[in-house]
Amino acid sequence: MSGRQAQARRAGAYLTTVATEAGYDVRPRQGGRAQLAALTGLSLTTISRTLDGKTLPLPSQLTTWATVLDLDHRRLLVETGHIPEQRGTQDANREANSAPLSPDEAMDAWGITDPIIRKTLSGTIVQAIRLQEELDSSDELRAVVGGA
Known part of the structure; x- marks a missing residue:
């Protein structure tokens, strides 16, 4: 079994457990899978293949699952093997300290691994941060000049 197959089974087992705990009967043809499909906007096939550990x-789909099942998104990423336990703990501590994520930390949390996509996204994020800082500075200047 490949690592990806094992991760899919792990994710399916975890999502089956939390969905059942949330009151959904996710056994085949019991209605819970159809309810989850309707609530998440994912197809019934996607829900079934995910719960069965096949997909x-x-x-981004886990974000939807987390919202519907009222779960912590980071915990869901850890439990489904998308980010390691240590990573989840560091992110939880970072959130408590309100420190911003670096572009690399954000891409790691989102599961973006392709080097070309990472380079492109990182440049875009850095540019967006600079633009926001410029806007914030000009707003502060207007507030000072307007208040004088």
């Missing part, structure tokens, strides 16, 4: 959900 590894994307991080």
Whole structure:
């Protein structure tokens, strides 16, 4: 079994457990899978393949699962093997300290591994941060000049 298959099974087992605990009967043809499909906007096939451990959900899909099942998104990423336990703990501590994520930390949390995508996204994030800082500076200047 490949690492990805094992991760898909791990994710399916965890999501089956938390969905059942949330009150969904996710056994085949019991209605819980259809309810989850309707609530998440994912297809019934995607829900079934995910719960059966045949398909590894994307991080963006896990965000939807977390919202519907009222779960902590980071915990869900850890439990489904998208980020390691230590990573989840560091991120939880970072959130408590309100420190911003670096572009690399954000891409790691989102599961973006392709080097070309990472380079492109990192440049875009850095540019967006600079633009925001410029806007914030000009707002502060206007507030000072307008208040004088």
